[in-house]
Amino acid sequence: MVISHQDTLTWLIACAKTLEENREYLIELDAAIGDADHGANMDRGFKAVLQKLSNSNDQDIGAIFKTVGMTLVSTVGGAAGPLYGTFFLQAGIKLAGQPEMTLPDWVAALEAGIDGVQMRGKAQTGDKTMLDALLPAMEALKQKSLDGASLEDALTACTEAARQGMEATIPLVARKGRASYLGERSAGHQDPGATSSFLILKAASDCWK
Amino acid sequence: MKKLINKTEDVVKEELEGIALAHPDLVKVHFEPHYVYRANSPVKGKVALVSGGGSGHEPMHGGFVGYGMLHAACPGAVFTSPTPDQMLEAAKTVDGGKGVLFIVKNYSGDVMNFEMAADLAKMEDIEVESVIIDDDVAVQDSLYTAGRRGVGSTVLAEKLCGAAAEQGQSLSQVADICRKVNANGRSMGMALTSCTVPHVGKPTFDLPEDEMEIGIGIHGEPGRTRMKLKSADEIVEMLMTAVIQDLPYKKSDRVLLFVNSMGGTPLIELYIAYRKAHQIAENHGLVVARNLVGPYITSLEMAGMSVTLLKLDDELVSLWDAPVHTPALRWGT
Numbered sequence: 339m340v341i342s343h344q345d346t347l348t349w350l351i352a353c354a355k356t357l358e359e360n361r362e363y364l365i366e367l368d369a370a371i372g373d374a375d376h377g378a379n380m381d382r383g384f385k386a387v388l389q390k391l392s393n394s395n396d397q398d399i400g401a402i403f404k405t406v407g408m409t410l411v412s413t414v415g416g417a418a419g420p421l422y423g424t425f426f427l428q429a430g431i432k433l434a435g436q437p438e439m440t441l442p443d444w445v446a447a448l449e450a451g452i453d454g455v456q457m458r459g460k461a462q463t464g465d466k467t468m469l470d471a472l473l474p475a476m477e478a479l480k481q482k483s484l485d486g487a488s489l490e491d492a493l494t495a496c497t498e499a500a501r502q503g504m505e506a507t508i509p510l511v512a513r514k515g516r517a518s519y520l521g522e523r524s525a526g527h528q529d530p531g532a533t534s535s536f537l538i539l540k541a542a543s544d545c546w547k
Numbered sequence: 548m549k550k551l552i553n554k555t556e557d558v559v560k561e562e563l564e565g566i567a568l569a570h571p572d573l574v575k576v577h578f579e580p581h582y583v584y585r586a587n588s589p590v591k592g593k594v595a596l597v598s599g600g601g602s603g604h605e606p607m608h609g610g611f612v613g614y615g616m617l618h619a620a621c622p623g624a625v626f627t628s629p630t631p632d633q634m635l636e637a638a639k640t641v642d643g644g645k646g647v648l649f650i651v652k653n654y655s656g657d658v659m660n661f662e663m664a665a666d667l668a669k670m671e672d673i674e675v676e677s678v679i680i681d682d683d684v685a686v687q688d689s690l691y692t693a694g695r696r697g698v699g700s701t702v703l704a705e706k707l708c709g710a711a712a713e714q715g716q717s718l719s720q721v722a723d724i725c726r727k728v729n730a731n732g733r734s735m736g737m738a739l740t741s742c743t744v745p746h747v748g749k750p751t752f753d754l755p756e757d758e759m760e761i762g763i764g765i766h767g768e769p770g771r772t773r774m775k776l777k778s779a780d781e782i783v784e785m786l787m788t789a790v791i792q793d794l795p796y797k798k799s800d801r802v803l804l805f806v807n808s809m810g811g812t813p814l815i816e817l818y819i820a821y822r823k824a825h826q827i828a829e830n831h832g833l834v835v836a837r838n839l840v841g842p843y844i845t846s847l848e849m850a851g852m853s854v855t856l857l858k859l860d861d862e863l864v865s866l867w868d869a870p871v872h873t874p875a876l877r878w879g880t
Contacts, residue, residue: 365747369747373626373766373767374744374747375624375627378624378746411663412631412632413630415623415628416623417655419628419659419660420659420660421659423663458662459659514655515655516654519696519764521687523771
């Protein structure tokens with residue numbers, strides 16, 4: 339079972355849709371511990387991505403991801419722009435020239451993207467950031483891939499780990515980003531970045547299973 | 548939401564159109580990507596100063612573009628960092644051949660976007676230095692946070708560095724002045740009301756009628772503590788004490804005292820606050836050598852204020868007194 343460049347586009351369209359549907363939800367989460375812009379920024383960024391992709395017929399997943407990354411960097415702003423932008427740029431480098439990807443390819447791309455996010459944001463697990471959803475999700479996907487599981491199984495495990503990671507941010511005290519200014523008052527709220535990361539990974543699972 | 552706007556998505560664009568029409572002698576505005584730049588760009592043979600940040604803090608930063616201050620300002624969406632493409636294009640437009648200084652407020656988004664922009668500018672052979680401003684004493688423990696936020700000292704740094712650039716100082720000299728301002732400046736703010744981001748449509752946080760938020764940043768993000776409303780004198784005392792003790796400012800230090808409105812607090816109240824802040828400074832033995840009072844780094848329509856102290860030396864006094872000619876700050880000829 340492989341993921342084609344067409345499947346990749348389907349996923350990106352689904353990302354735009356879920357971020358549009360969850361715009362207000364992400365704004366609410368961000369208003370509690372940040373500055374209430376995450377939902378609007380992600381929605382704007384992925385709408386721009388769709389616009390960009392509708393004008394291109396790239397069949398190379400690496401090139402598609404590069405377009406996504408550059409578009410997010412120039413349209414999202416905030417911290418999410420450079421972080422998600424770097425994620426797609428680094429994942430795209432891993433997939434350069436590939437019209438399709440296997441499960442191990444997707445693991446490698448996700449890993450490269452997440453490394454990029456860590457390098458750019460200098461956050462670690464438990465800092466109450468998007469990494470709290472991304473890292474366990476990638477680990478779960480990687481383990482399933484090593485165990486020779488089916489794509490469907492692997493994606494289910496990935497989404498479940500992302501969900502748990504996202505929910506586990508609720509009691510955490512933020513150490514990065516604007517929420518960190520609140521100190522102890524940031525505890526008790528789910529991190530909006532971890533939430534958008536979960537939504538994006540869940541969209542992949544919904545599209546590719 | 549009750550605001551003097553047309554469509555929420557047009558707020559920043561229409562504001563910039565207004566700035567361009569109001570100040571054609573001083574600035575021009577480039578759209579897509581958005582940046583405000585000096586009408587006579589590039590200024591050959593001088594270091595160029597580029598700053599930027601989310602919109603909603605007006606007049607910062609666009610109102611500080613002009614002779615003696617910034618060369619370009621990159622406005623993001625409301626309360627959202629601008630993007631690297633804006634900063635890169637702005638830097639290319641205003642680079643006069645002596646390099647570009649990025650003045651960056653310490654927020655995760657601003658820092659990351661300016662970092663990416665500096666990388667891109669270097670790839671285009673533009674010499675870039677970045678200085679991060681982090682003067683907000685409300686953020687106490689920087690080991691486990693994103694560090695102190697950049698607030699009031701940013702305005703002072705832009706003025707003082709702008710004057711140094713006009714004198715023909717080198718990129719590293721202007722950057723050193725920026726670091727000196729950051730090292731000697733401290734701020735703290737408070738809010739009486741929340742504010743409403745246009746595309747959100749409701750207040751960023753709830754603040755009951757009889758309460759206030761101490762240690763607020765400039766993005767409507769909640770501060771560190773909330774308490775019952777107090778008198779102006781008591782509020783100013785809390786802010787000034789925290790600021791003075793932080794550096795600390797010592798007896799007979801010469802200082803610049805900057806009392807800033809968050810946007811919704813009128814000058815009548817701001818001067819009440821300035822009066823008390825000035826008295827407290829003098830009671831601590833500080834010499835208030837220069838001051839600035841008004842709405843310069845705001846948070847939309849938030850009611851509230853901040854105080855900034857900057858320890859001065861002869862160099863900074865002379866740079867402060869140097870002429871400046873921007874939409875928001877003007878003196879000298």
